[in-house]
Amino acid sequence: MKTPIIEVKNLNVSFGNFKAVDDISFSVKQGEIFGFLGANGAGKTTTIRTICGILSPTSGHIYVYGEDISKNTSLIRNNIGYMSQKFTLYKDLSVKENIEFAGTLYNMDNKKIKEETQKLFNLINFNESENTIVSNLSIGVKQMVALCAAMLHNPDLIFLDEPTAGVAPQIRAKFWQLIKILAQKGKTIFITTHYMDEAEYADRIVLMQTGKIIAIGTSKELKKQFFKTNFYKITPKDGNNIALLKEKIELLNFANNISLYGNSIKFMLNNYKKWQQFLNEEANSITYQIVSPSLEDVFLKAVSGK
Amino acid sequence: MISKTSIKAIAFKEYKHITRDPFTMIIALIMPLILVLLFGFIVDLDYKHIKIDIQDNNNSQMSRRFIDILKSCQYFKINKLNSMLEIENKINKNNTPAMLIIEKNFDKNIVRRNSGKIQLLLDGSDNAKTGILTSYFTGIASSANKIYAKQLNTQYNKELIRTRFLFNTELNSKWFVVPGLSTIVIGLIAIILTSLTIAKEWENGSMELLLSTHVKSIEIVIGKIIPYFILNMLNILMIFIISLLVFKIPFESSFFIYSIACVIYVTGALALGIFISVVTRQQQAAVQFAFAVGLLPSFLFSGFIFSIENMPSLFRYFTALFPQRWFMEISRTLFLSKTNLKVLLVPFLAIIIFAIFVIILANIKFKTDMEP
Numbered sequence: 001m002k003t004p005i006i007e008v009k010n011l012n013v014s015f016g017n018f019k020a021v022d023d024i025s026f027s028v029k030q031g032e033i034f035g036f037l038g039a040n041g042a043g044k045t046t047t048i049r050t051i052c053g054i055l056s057p058t059s060g061h062i063y064v065y066g067e068d069i070s071k072n073t074s075l076i077r078n079n080i081g082y083m084s085q086k087f088t089l090y091k092d093l094s095v096k097e098n099i100e101f102a103g104t105l106y107n108m109d110n111k112k113i114k115e116e117t118q119k120l121f122n123l124i125n126f127n128e129s130e131n132t133i134v135s136n137l138s139i140g141v142k143q144m145v146a147l148c149a150a151m152l153h154n155p156d157l158i159f160l161d162e163p164t165a166g167v168a169p170q171i172r173a174k175f176w177q178l179i180k181i182l183a184q185k186g187k188t189i190f191i192t193t194h195y196m197d198e199a200e201y202a203d204r205i206v207l208m209q210t211g212k213i214i215a216i217g218t219s220k221e222l223k224k225q226f227f228k229t230n231f232y233k234i235t236p237k238d239g240n241n242i243a244l245l246k247e248k249i250e251l252l253n254f255a256n257n258i259s260l261y262g263n264s265i266k267f268m269l270n271n272y273k274k275w276q277q278f279l280n281e282e283a284n285s286i287t288y289q290i291v292s293p294s295l296e297d298v299f300l301k302a303v304s305g306k
Numbered sequence: 307m308i309s310k311t312s313i314k315a316i317a318f319k320e321y322k323h324i325t326r327d328p329f330t331m332i333i334a335l336i337m338p339l340i341l342v343l344l345f346g347f348i349v350d351l352d353y354k355h356i357k358i359d360i361q362d363n364n365n366s367q368m369s370r371r372f373i374d375i376l377k378s379c380q381y382f383k384i385n386k387l388n389s390m391l392e393i394e395n396k397i398n399k400n401n402t403p404a405m406l407i408i409e410k411n412f413d414k415n416i417v418r419r420n421s422g423k424i425q426l427l428l429d430g431s432d433n434a435k436t437g438i439l440t441s442y443f444t445g446i447a448s449s450a451n452k453i454y455a456k457q458l459n460t461q462y463n464k465e466l467i468r469t470r471f472l473f474n475t476e477l478n479s480k481w482f483v484v485p486g487l488s489t490i491v492i493g494l495i496a497i498i499l500t501s502l503t504i505a506k507e508w509e510n511g512s513m514e515l516l517l518s519t520h521v522k523s524i525e526i527v528i529g530k531i532i533p534y535f536i537l538n539m540l541n542i543l544m545i546f547i548i549s550l551l552v553f554k555i556p557f558e559s560s561f562f563i564y565s566i567a568c569v570i571y572v573t574g575a576l577a578l579g580i581f582i583s584v585v586t587r588q589q590q591a592a593v594q595f596a597f598a599v600g601l602l603p604s605f606l607f608s609g610f611i612f613s614i615e616n617m618p619s620l621f622r623y624f625t626a627l628f629p630q631r632w633f634m635e636i637s638r639t640l641f642l643s644k645t646n647l648k649v650l651l652v653p654f655l656a657i658i659i660f661a662i663f664v665i666i667l668a669n670i671k672f673k674t675d676m677e678p
Contacts, residue, residue, distance in 0.1 A: 090512065
C-alpha cells in the first residue's frame with residue numbers, strides 16, 4: 001500500500017483550557033481532493049495550521065510524505081502551498097509584485113518565476129494586466145491569483161483554507177474546476193469550506209464539529225451512513241397551500257425530517273401505507289419525486305445526532 | 307543560516323509598502339521636516355524683548371541710571387508709567403508680564419543705609435518665564451550694585467551673583483532644541499512605524515503565510531526593519547544638515563562618534579518597535595503602546611522641554627529608564643561642546659544596555675508559533 005501523503009494520529013491542539021482540535025486521526029492519499037467541512041470554530045483552520053507547521057500540536061503526531069513534521073519542518077515548508085483564509089495577497093502591491101515576492105521566498109529565480117507564472121495564468125485564464133494593484137481586482141480573480149502565488153513553487157500538496165468564501169457562485173464553480181484539474185495532475189488538495197454544495201466536488205469529506213471528527217468518507221458513503229432511505233420531495237401544483245400541506249403531513253404521521261425546501265416539502269418516509277393513502281387523496285394537487293439526501297442533510301443529521 | 311534573498315525580498319516589499327502609503331510617507335518624511343522647522347523657527351523658548359512697565363517714584367539720577375542698565379541689555383522693552391493708578395489698571399487687566407517700581411527715596415536710601423529698594427512684580431502664571439526673568443534681574447541688580455558702589459566709593463560688600471551659561475554661551479534655545487530633535491523624530495518613526503508595520507502583518511494574517519514558508523522569523527524582522535533603519539538615518543542626516551546650514555548651530559565634536567550613537571539608539575528604538583508589535587499584534591494597540599513608551603517619553607522625560615534637573619527626584623530617576631534621555635544628552639553634548647568623551651560614558655552605556663535588553667526581550671517574545 002502506498003504511504004498516505006498526510007497522516008494525522010490522535011492530534012490534539014489546545015489553547016489554555018480550550019480544545020480547538022480534540023483527538024482527531026485521518027489520512028489523505030496522493031492526488032485526492034480532501035474536503036474539510038464544519039461550522040466556523042469547528043477546528044478546521046487550526047488543523048491546517050498545525051499540519052503546515054505554523055502551530056505546534058499539544059499532543060499527537062503528523063506525518064507528511066511519511067516524515068514526522070515535528071522533526072523535519074523544513075521538508076514540509078518547502079513542499080507545500082498554503083493559501084490562508086485571512087490573508088491571500090498584499091492589497092497595495094501589484095499582481096506581479098505579489099507573485100514575485102512569493103517566488104523569492106521559495107528561492108526561485110526570476111526566470112523560473114516568469115515561466116511558472118505564465119503556466120498558472122494560462123490555467124486560470126488571467127487576462128488582466130500584471131501591474132494591476134491587487135485591491136482593484138474582484139474577489140474571485142484575487143483568490144485565483146492567490147492560488148497561483150501559493151502554487152508557484154510547484155508543491156505536490158496544497159492547503160486551501162476557505163478559498164471560496166465570499167466569492168460569487170459562478171466564480172466558485174470555476175475555482176472548483178481548477179481544483180479538479182490540479183488533482184488530475186496529481187496534486188493533493190486539502191481544502192476547507194463551509195459551502196455544503198461545494199463539498200460534493202471533494203473526493204473525500206471530513207465533517208468536523210467542536211474539534212472532533214464526526215464523520216469521514218466519500219459523499220456517497222456519508223449519505224449512506226446517515227440515511228438508509230432516500231428523501232421524498234413533493235410539490236403542490238398551486239404553490240399557495242404549502243404550509244397547509246406540511247401540517248397535513250405532520251398530522252398523518254407517515255414521515256419524519258420534514259422540511260420546507262423552497263416551493264416543495266422534503267421528508268423521509270416511515271410509514272409506506274399511510275403515504276400511499278395520502279398520495280391517493282392528493283393525486284391531483286401534488287407531484288412528487290424521490291431525491292437523494294444532500295450533504296447539508298448529512299451534516300445536519302451528523303451534528304444533531306452526536 | 308540566514309538567507310539574504312529572503313531578507314532582500316522582504317525589505318524590498320516593505321519599501322514598496324512605505325512608498326505607496328501616504329500616511330507612512332507623511333510620518334516618515336514630512337513630519338520630521340515640520341518638527342525641525344517648527345521647533346527651529348517658531349517655538350522660541352528664548353525670552354527677549356520682554357515688555358516691562360516701570361514706575362519710577364524716585365526720578366533721580368540714580369534711579370534713571372538703573373533704567374539705563376535695563377535698556378542697555380536688550381532683553382527689555384521699557385514702558386514708563388506715570389501714576390500709581392496706571393499700575394493698578396495694568397495689574398487688574400492682567401496685561402503686564404513684569405513691572406518694576408522704584409521707591410520714592412531710592413537714592414537717599416542707597417546713600418544712607420546702603421540699601422535702595424526696587425519692587426519687582428512678575429506674572430507668575432508662566433513658571434519658566436518667571437524663572438528666566440528672575441535670573442535676568444538678579445544679574446542686573448548685581449551689576450547695578452557694582453556701579454553704585456563705585457559711584458559712592460564705598461566697599462562693595464554684597465555677595466556677587468554671577469550667572470554664566472556654559473556651552474550655549476548665547477543662551478540660544480535653538481541651539482538647545484534642534485540637536486535634541488533627532489531624539490523626537492526617532493521616537494516617532496522608529497518606534498511607531500516599526501510597531502505598526504509588523505503588527506499589520508499579524509493583523510491581516512500575512513505573518514501566518516510568511517511563517518508557513520521556510521523563511522525564518524529573524525529574516526522577517528531584519529527584512530522589515532532595514533527600510534526603517536535607512537529612513538531613520540536619512541532623517542537624522544536631514545536634521546543634522548538643517549541644524550548646521552539653516553540654524554547655524556555649531557557642531558563641536560566628532561561626527562563619527564555621533565553616528566555611532568545614532569546607530570545604537572536607532573537599533574534600540576527599532577527593537578522596541580518590534581517588541582511592541584509582537585506583544586500587541588494589532589495596529590491600534592501598537593500605536594497606543596508606542597505613544598506611551600515611545601513618543602511621550604521623548605517629549606516629557608528626555609529633557610527636551612522640561613529640564614531633568616528641575617524634576618522631583620523620583621521622576622529624575624524615572625527618566626533614567628528611557629534611552630531618549632540619554633541620547634538627548636549625547637546629542638546635545640556632541641553638538642555644543644568639545645567634550646571629553648569620558649563624560650558620555652554613562653549615556654553611551656545606557657543606550658547600549660537598553661538596545662541589548664530590548665533585542666533580547668523582542669527575541670524571546672517573537673515566537674514562531676502563532677496563538678490566537
